[in-house]
Amino acid sequence: MKTHFLEKEIPKCRTAAGRLNKAAVRRILHSTEPENLDDVESSAGSVSPEPPAPEKTVILLVSADVKLDTGLRFAAKGDKRTFITVDSLRDAQRTIQADTGAILLDLDLAGEPVWEAADGFLQKPEFPPVLLLTGQSDRDNVRMAINAGSLVDKTADPNFILRAVNKVLKAPQSAHAKRNALQRLALRWLKPLSWLAQRMPTHRNWGINE
Numbered sequence: 001m002k003t004h005f006l007e008k009e010i011p012k013c014r015t016a017a018g019r020l021n022k023a024a025v026r027r028i029l030h031s032t033e034p035e036n037l038d039d040v041e042s043s044a045g046s047v048s049p050e051p052p053a054p055e056k057t058v059i060l061l062v063s064a065d066v067k068l069d070t071g072l073r074f075a076a077k078g079d080k081r082t083f084i085t086v087d088s089l090r091d092a093q094r095t096i097q098a099d100t101g102a103i104l105l106d107l108d109l110a111g112e113p114v115w116e117a118a119d120g121f122l123q124k125p126e127f128p129p130v131l132l133l134t135g136q137s138d139r140d141n142v143r144m145a146i147n148a149g150s151l152v153d154k155t156a157d158p159n160f161i162l163r164a165v166n167k168v169l170k171a172p173q174s175a176h177a178k179r180n181a182l183q184r185l186a187l188r189w190l191k192p193l194s195w196l197a198q199r200m201p202t203h204r205n206w207g208i209n210e
Contacts, residue, residue: 058099059165061085062092062114063106063133068154072104075158089117100128101169104161106154107134119187122180129168129176132183133161141190149179150186 057080061069064087073083081101086092089112096103105118121130133154136142145151152164168179 057081057101058097059083059102059104060092060095060100060128061104061106062089062109063087063104063154064109065106065135065154068106068133068158071158072161075162079162088112089114096127102128102165103130104152104165105130105132107132107151108136108154115187115191119184122184122187125177129171130180130183131165131168132187145186145190148182148186150183 059072059076059081061072061083063069063085069083069085076083084095086095087109089109092103092105103121105114105121107114107118118130118132121127131152132150133152134142134146135153135155137146137153137155142151146153152161154161168176171179
């Protein structure tokens with residue numbers, strides 16, 4: 001039988017007076033050297049694996065659409081995920097937390113520069129995955145973006161929307177960057193005239209602004 005790793009190493013941590021050097025003990029207990037790990041055995045002959053990282057269970061919905069909110073909450077009953085709903089971009093920024101798994105951003109949110117904010121969210125790698133929702137699926141170009149997976153039809157069955165969320169959450173980190181780039185491309189292609197108007201002067205003096 002192998003000598004337990006700690007039985008061999010702890011004597012080395014004692015001072016001349018026979019007391020344990022706490023710093024040396026901590027160094028051994030936190031050691032991840034392969035040769036140390038190979039020697040560690042529990043009394044049962046195995047070591048319990050480290051617990052997996054906690055699952056990010058919070059879904060942040062940024063929308064003033066009560067029907068959408070109610071439908072998603074009802075569909076998510078019995079699910080481990082928790083829905084938090086805010087109706088402003090300021091509250092969304094404040095609400096994002098470590099266990100936020102995804103952000104559902106309603107592009108139809110009135111009175112907010114939501115299209116511009118969406119583009120900003122997608123440029124932040126530290127942000128959780130963002131799903132862009134809209135109810136304007138009757139427009140051909142919007143429908144094309146929905147079919148491509150860049151947008152989500154918020155009028156669809158809530159269970160379908162939840163499946164889209166779960167699919168994004170299960171995707172590897174490398175897939176998020178590519179998805180964000182495609183969503184940004186869709187935003188720039190679809191940006192409404194009202195969003196453009198915020199960047200254009202009301203009265204243009206030709207020759208001065210050129």
